[in-house]
Amino acid sequence: MRLFRSEEEVTEGELVDLTTLAELARRWYGNRLDPDWRPRTLAESQAILDSVGLTGEFWRLD
Structure with missing residues (x-):
């Protein structure tokens, strides 16, 4: 993850607010400490x- 000041600084990847x-993060890691x-x-x-709305080719895991 990289944080940028503006969208113009992003040259690759996807933007996520x-x-x-x-x-x-809440959904991905929220239950990690459960027995x-x-x-x-x-x-x-x-x-x-x-x-969470991360759809499209970039976010496809398969």
Whole structure:
């Protein structure tokens, strides 16, 4: 992750606003310390990305 002052500074990758990034982090890491935690499947990981609006070819995990 890189933080930029403006969109003009971005030369590759995708832009994500901080609200979306925070929600992704909450969903991605929110249960890591639970005693019954298990690695998620690829489909479950993709569903998290989709649920926060990170869709399209760049965000495709398969």
